[in-house]
Amino acid sequence: MKKLLILLASLISILIAGNIYNRIKIQNIFDEIYYTGAGATNEPFEKPRSVIENIPNIESQVYYLSSISENGEKITEERYQEDKLPNNMIGLSTTFYSKKKELTINVSYSITSTVNLSMDNTYSVSKKTLSQTLSFFDTERAGEILVKDKNDVQTYSATYNISEKQLTEWNAQGVNQLFLEDWVSVYPSNYSPENLGNVKIKTQW
Incomplete structure (x- = not known):
């Protein structure tokens, strides 16, 4: 009986320690997404699979970043099918960078027949910070990036009559x-699109 009580006490201690660790590690909805998706292989016949794959109209792709070292970083990208996106939105994807411990959610829009707007939301796991940046691309010039700094953002936004409010919307x-609403529909999240948790947002536009 004494051994059984010791075993039960040990199991309870492990469960409590695991719960405390998870609370420290996962402090917001982006932590949930990163830790669930970064460890997934998304390759045929391999486990675990990403929870994000349970979202309808999502397609997965695995590729590698070139590196001077022998092993380049394996990148996992989850992308919505373009024909399922709202009007003018031409891209919505999540990309996991396991070595940098970052998650990027990209939203892209068609501004004109030759200019696209790309908005990156890059979450740093270590800093608990979501950095929001944007670029304009010229599709007629091999996707040349037109934005170099904040002044460029303001110039091109004014050129195409896009307000800061419109960018935010x-x-x-x-x-x-779209994405976070879908996320909470396939994962038992402790957060929501309205309550992101402990995360600092830096908007650079």
């Missing part, structure tokens, strides 16, 4: 209203 449409 477009980004939220892809990240909060």
